[in-house]
Amino acid sequence: MTSDVEQIQTVVKAVEAAMEAKDVDRLLARYTADAVTFDLAPPLRRVGQEALDAEGLAAWFAGFDGPVHYAVVDLEVTAGEDVAFCHALNRMASTPNGSPEGFVMWFRMTAGLRKEDGRWRIAHEHTSTPFHMDGSFRAATDLEP
Amino acid sequence: MTSDVEQIQTVVKAVEAAMEAKDVDRLLARYTADAVTFDLAPPLRRVGQEALDAEGLAAWFAGFDGPVHYAVVDLEVTAGEDVAFCHALNRMASTPNGSPEGFVMWFRMTAGLRKEDGRWRIAHEHTSTPFHMDGSFRAATDLEP
Numbered sequence: 699m700t701s702d703v704e705q706i707q708t709v710v711k712a713v714e715a716a717m718e719a720k721d722v723d724r725l726l727a728r729y730t731a732d733a734v735t736f737d738l739a740p741p742l743r744r745v746g747q748e749a750l751d752a753e754g755l756a757a758w759f760a761g762f763d764g765p766v767h768y769a770v771v772d773l774e775v776t777a778g779e780d781v782a783f784c785h786a787l788n789r790m791a792s793t794p795n796g797s798p799e800g801f802v803m804w805f806r807m808t809a810g811l812r813k814e815d816g817r818w819r820i821a822h823e824h825t826s827t828p829f830h831m832d833g834s835f836r837a838a839t840d841l842e843p
Numbered sequence: 844m845t846s847d848v849e850q851i852q853t854v855v856k857a858v859e860a861a862m863e864a865k866d867v868d869r870l871l872a873r874y875t876a877d878a879v880t881f882d883l884a885p886p887l888r889r890v891g892q893e894a895l896d897a898e899g900l901a902a903w904f905a906g907f908d909g910p911v912h913y914a915v916v917d918l919e920v921t922a923g924e925d926v927a928f929c930h931a932l933n934r935m936a937s938t939p940n941g942s943p944e945g946f947v948m949w950f951r952m953t954a955g956l957r958k959e960d961g962r963w964r965i966a967h968e969h970t971s972t973p974f975h976m977d978g979s980f981r982a983a984t985d986l987e988p
Contacts, residue, residue: 734919734930736930736951736953736971736973737973738973738974738976739973739974739975739976740973740975740983740986741973741986742932742949742950742951742972742973742983742986742987742988743932743951743988774879776926776955776957776966776967777926778923778924778925778926778927779923779924780923781921781922781923781926781927781928782923782926782928783926783927783928783955783967784955785879785881785955785967785969787887787888804887805887806881806887806888806969806971808881808953808955808967808969810921810928810929810930810953810955812921821921822921822928822930822953824930824951824953824969824971826881826951826969826971826972826973827887827971827974828881828882828883828884828885828886828887828971829883829884829972829974829982829984830884830885831883831884835981835982835984836980836981836982837974837980837981837982838885838887839974839980841885841886841887842887843887843888
């Protein structure tokens with residue numbers, strides 16, 4: 699039998715293959731219907747249907763010529779019986795349409811999960827970069843672990 | 844008897860009084876010894892003693908003339924028996940030393956908690972602002988809920 703930690707690793711890491719395949723349904727199936735997300739881009743918070751925006755996600759995918767490479771690194775899971783949280787450092791690499799060159803960015807990911815009907819789903823996800831406090835307030839998208 | 848959710852609310856919201864009092868010990872007592880933090884400022888991640896840096900925190904407090912006002916807003920807690928997570932939008936307001944005027948900033952906070960010896964502590968904390976994807980890569984420190 700697969701342990702809770704292994705099941706959670708599978709749910710969280712499913713983002714890797716889903717991003718590569720630009721598979722919106724597979725990505726969104728990982729979340730609870732009432733999910734709350736704190737994303738890389740504004741606004742501060744998205745709730746429920748606003749967080750699970752299939753059209754917005756498809757439009758975002760359409761902005762990249764080739765695949766979106768995505769890796770979940772150093773994933774650490776803390777699981778109880780039906781509530782869990784985890785954190786990782788994620789690496790994304792892609793090339794926006796019409797851009798002469800691609801980008802690579804590392805960012806932090808934290809997720810809170812609930813087990814419902816025997817299945818772990820993401821109820822909360824927080825992704826971010828820190829920002830430079832040197833007066834520039836520039837997002838630190840150039841950091842590496 | 845106080846519920847787990849109430850106990851967690853108390854631990855998380857203790858940041859409010861501790862910030863106002865610039866009380867380093869009270870702030871750090873809320874965390875597990877192996878806490879992992881993703882902070883507003885670089886680096887990407889801090890672990891254990893690096894995350895629980897009393898000297899660094901004291902130096903940070905010393906950079907403000909007056910009090911550091913801090914509020915945890917819209918705190919939502921999901922608690923199991925011994926693992927929990929929560930998220931909130933936090934508001935910080937203060938005046939850096941020598942600055943002609945103060946600042947107000949809203950940011951997102953996610954925490955993962957473990958119950959050890961009957962007491963809830965923060966094992967992971969992630970604070971951030973999103974950043975503008977208009978090419979400026981500027982941290983969105985001007986957002987309000």
